[in-house]
Amino acid sequence: MKKSLTFCAALLCAxxxxxxxxxxxxxxSAHILPGFAGFAQAAETLAGAAQADCTAGxxxxxxxxxxxxxxxxxxxxxGPSETGALPVAFWPDSRGFTPKTLQRMISxxxxxxxxxxxxxxxxxxxRGLYPLEFMLYDPEFAGxxxxxxxxTLVQTMTRDLARQAAALDAGWEGQFxxxxxxxxxxxxATYMGEDEAVRALYTQILTGLEFTADTxxxxxxxxxxxxxxxxxxAWRSGRSLRNVLLDSKGAYDMAxxxxxxxxxxxxxxxxxxxxxxxRVEDPSFQTVDDPSERLHVEILQxxxxxxxDALELEIGLRLGIQPGFNSGxxx
Amino acid sequence: xKFLTTSALALCIAAPALAGTDKAAVVETYANIAQxxxxxxxxxxxxxxxxxxxxIAAPSEDTLAGAREAWLAARxxxxxxxxxxxxxxxxxxxEGKVNAWPLDEGLIDYVDESYGGASDENPxxxxxxxxxxxxxxxxxEVDATLITPELIADTLNEADGIExxxxxxxxxxxxLLWGQDLNGTEPGxxxxxxxxxxxxxxxTGGNCDRRAAYxxxxxxxxxxxxxxxxxxWAEDGAAREEVSANADAGIVAMLTGMGSLSYGEQAGERxxxxxxxxxxxxxxxxxxxxxxxxxxxxxxxxxxxxxGSYTRVDGSTVEGPSLSDLVSETSPELDAxxxxxxxxxxxxxxxxxxxxEEEGFAYDQxxxxxxxxxxxxxxxxxxGLIDQTRTIERIVTTLELDNLEFEGSDSLDNPNAVFQ
Numbered sequence: 001m002k003k004s005l006t007f008c009a010a011l012l013c014a015x016x017x018x019x020x021x022x023x024x025x026x027x028x029s030a031h032i033l034p035g036f037a038g039f040a041q042a043a044e045t046l047a048g049a050a051q052a053d054c055t056a057g058x059x060x061x062x063x064x065x066x067x068x069x070x071x072x073x074x075x076x077x078x079g080p081s082e083t084g085a086l087p088v089a090f091w092p093d094s095r096g097f098t099p100k101t102l103q104r105m106i107s108x109x110x111x112x113x114x115x116x117x118x119x120x121x122x123x124x125x126x127r128g129l130y131p132l133e134f135m136l137y138d139p140e141f142a143g144x145x146x147x148x149x150x151x152t153l154v155q156t157m158t159r160d161l162a163r164q165a166a167a168l169d170a171g172w173e174g175q176f177x178x179x180x181x182x183x184x185x186x187x188x189a190t191y192m193g194e195d196e197a198v199r200a201l202y203t204q205i206l207t208g209l210e211f212t213a214d215t216x217x218x219x220x221x222x223x224x225x226x227x228x229x230x231x232x233x234a235w236r237s238g239r240s241l242r243n244v245l246l247d248s249k250g251a252y253d254m255a256x257x258x259x260x261x262x263x264x265x266x267x268x269x270x271x272x273x274x275x276x277x278x279r280v281e282d283p284s285f286q287t288v289d290d291p292s293e294r295l296h297v298e299i300l301q302x303x304x305x306x307x308x309d310a311l312e313l314e315i316g317l318r319l320g321i322q323p324g325f326n327s328g329x330x331x
Numbered sequence: 332x333k334f335l336t337t338s339a340l341a342l343c344i345a346a347p348a349l350a351g352t353d354k355a356a357v358v359e360t361y362a363n364i365a366q367x368x369x370x371x372x373x374x375x376x377x378x379x380x381x382x383x384x385x386x387i388a389a390p391s392e393d394t395l396a397g398a399r400e401a402w403l404a405a406r407x408x409x410x411x412x413x414x415x416x417x418x419x420x421x422x423x424x425x426e427g428k429v430n431a432w433p434l435d436e437g438l439i440d441y442v443d444e445s446y447g448g449a450s451d452e453n454p455x456x457x458x459x460x461x462x463x464x465x466x467x468x469x470x471x472e473v474d475a476t477l478i479t480p481e482l483i484a485d486t487l488n489e490a491d492g493i494e495x496x497x498x499x500x501x502x503x504x505x506x507l508l509w510g511q512d513l514n515g516t517e518p519g520x521x522x523x524x525x526x527x528x529x530x531x532x533x534x535t536g537g538n539c540d541r542r543a544a545y546x547x548x549x550x551x552x553x554x555x556x557x558x559x560x561x562x563x564w565a566e567d568g569a570a571r572e573e574v575s576a577n578a579d580a581g582i583v584a585m586l587t588g589m590g591s592l593s594y595g596e597q598a599g600e601r602x603x604x605x606x607x608x609x610x611x612x613x614x615x616x617x618x619x620x621x622x623x624x625x626x627x628x629x630x631x632x633x634x635x636x637x638x639g640s641y642t643r644v645d646g647s648t649v650e651g652p653s654l655s656d657l658v659s660e661t662s663p664e665l666d667a668x669x670x671x672x673x674x675x676x677x678x679x680x681x682x683x684x685x686x687x688e689e690e691g692f693a694y695d696q697x698x699x700x701x702x703x704x705x706x707x708x709x710x711x712x713x714x715g716l717i718d719q720t721r722t723i724e725r726i727v728t729t730l731e732l733d734n735l736e737f738e739g740s741d742s743l744d745n746p747n748a749v750f751q
Binding site: 082083086087090094095096097100121122123124125190192195196199222223226231324325326327328329 | 417433435447450452491492494495590591593594595596599603604607608609610700701717720721723724725727728
């Protein structure tokens with residue numbers, strides 16, 4: 001009861017006099033659609049680069065750039081991304097499916113690894129950005145030479161990724177953007193009202209930040225007695241911290257586009273997050289067993305939560321909405 | 332959006348006067364169903380314990396089959412209680428003891444070579460307690476000479492804080508009754524022989540006495556865990572009291588359980604992820620090939636909560652004022668939408684069950700890469716579950732209970748806390 005009473009009380013305090021608009025079209029045009037277009041372009045560039053030279057060293061920059069682009073939209077899990085996000089970014093992999101599947105494919109030189117079209121049927125453990133990270137950065141995988149099975153496999157994987165990225169881009173641009181824009185109109189079976197579309201986007205924002213705090217940061221932190229550095233996201237390429245920052249920025253950017261009012265507290269929280277990140281010494285979180293470094297990462301985690309709280313205040317409370325169910329509700 | 336906010340305000344003020352169906356009575360039906368579900372889970376677990384005792388006393392094809400049947404029978408009522416997990420912290424904190432999954436079964440007993448050994452994530456994935464009276468776990472020497480419920484509960488389960496070290500619960504028992512399913516995405520379940528429990532020269536798999544001790548202990552643990560939860564829902568039980576303390580909060584707990592199980596857990600973690608990994612070990616009841624039932628009865632449990640009706644294992648019915656009654660007072664259309672979507676999900680989950688039971692198309696075969704028929708069946712269930720989640724959200728809004736997030740959100744209670 002405490003919570004629902006507070007909820008009513010909060011509503012009474014909300015600035016009801018001002019007409020509240022939230023911009024689903026703006027969130028689409030300023031953030032989501034350019035995000036998927038940018039990722040599609042970067043993935044295509046990566047695939048082209050792999051065609052020219054498949055070796056790990058020559059592809060790392062293009063892979064990094066593709067991941068940067070992905071960060072902007074990584075935590076969106078509705079529409080085409082409901083099922084389409086996982087094959088691009090299957091993580092965390094708590095049972096080690098990715099290295100296991102790659103090892104199996106490479107040692108058996110499985111034919112499907114040579115066919116970019118058929119590759120769409122392969123387990124998501126061997127598709128997308130994370131298995132490519134193994135191929136490009138892990139010493140056990142990255143030493144392959146031109147002409148080898150692994151070389152062709154990397155070409156196949158990057159081509160498959162580019163296809164996925166293009167399909168996501170097309171699915172958003174061509175169909176789902178319109179489903180969101182026409183929320184509440186006749187014939188829209190997904191969103192019965194504009195409020196449902198707003199809530200859906202708002203849920204993506206908060207869920208993404210929760211995932212960053214609890215999983216991207218929480219997994220490597222483990223417990224004080226038992227930190228788990230190798231559970232960090234993308235630690236092999238050293239971009240664990242970068243993901244935390246860019247994913248958080250993606251959440252903020254989408255929120256800023258969704259709200260057609262200022263979000264000063266949220267902006268301040270995001271800026272502070274970037275400042276605090278400078279104290280972290282190892283961007284791959286591999287030294288979280290050192291107490292002072294651990295503290296830096298814990299502070300970062302608190303700050304991601306502070307950003308989320310600020311967005312709840314500046315958007316959720318103002319609109320009188322709460323996030324809906326999300327794909328991370330399971331265990 | 333202005334409409335949403337102002338109408339919410341109006342309802343906040345007017346809500347008490349609108350109610351016809353007594354919310355407290357709706358929550359009471361819910362608690363009664365939970366109680367009956369855990370009691371049924373307990374009685375069928377006791378039958379499993381008896382069947383296990385018969386297997387250990389006289390291992391044979393028949394007694395092994397009897398124990399397996401008892402396990403399968405025990406799963407159906409339990410799966411219908413999974414909807415009580417989310418939204419009831421007492422259940423959620425306890426649930427890992429009985430239904431944790433997936434597991435690195437090599438911690439418990441012998442496994443096939445293809446299983447591999449220790450992994451990056453779990454150095455104890457192949458520790459094989461049954462074969463090793465002493466072993467090292469997380470830097471500690473463990474004396475496992477005697478396999479007892481205490482050893483399993485306090486030392487082995489979640490050893491070193493690793494979630495896949497599942498040493499107890501339904502799936503550990505399932506592994507000990509069926510063994511690994513080595514058929515991949517081909518037909519067939521685990522084929523553990525009854526001789527794994529024969530003490531003496533005919534013993535297969537080694538250490539049959541220790542295996543028997545493990546199975547006996549872990550089944551005993553399941554019974555005591557379920558006793559604990561059945562008591563929590565009985566009159567004056569802690570879980571019943573907590574959910575009944577406030578009728579609005581109770582309704583929110585009901586809807587939270589329905590939505591979280593539908594979307595994040597069942598559609599996401601259990602069904603879609605397994606399909607996309609094409610991994611037969613990613614099916615929920617992977618040793619016994621019972622996943623079609625486990626998904627079906629999960630879905631059934633969600634429907635039970637909405638309709639306020641549960642059919643017990645003895646065929647009797649527990650029912651009373653329901654969420655459906657409550658919703659139809661405010662919006663008959665929304666009630667019809669919810670019922671229709673729950674029906675659609677049950678039809679989709681039923682199709683998976685029928686394919687598995689009547690066409691010999693087992694769940695792990697459906698997971699095979701490129702198996703379009705299997706993919707269509709599983710995605711039918713996934714899509715139904717996702718679709719019904721949207722309507723559950725709609726109900727939350729319509730009943731003006733938009734406060735689904737139970738945990739981690741201090742800002743609404745204390746807005747200033749954020750900026751301190």
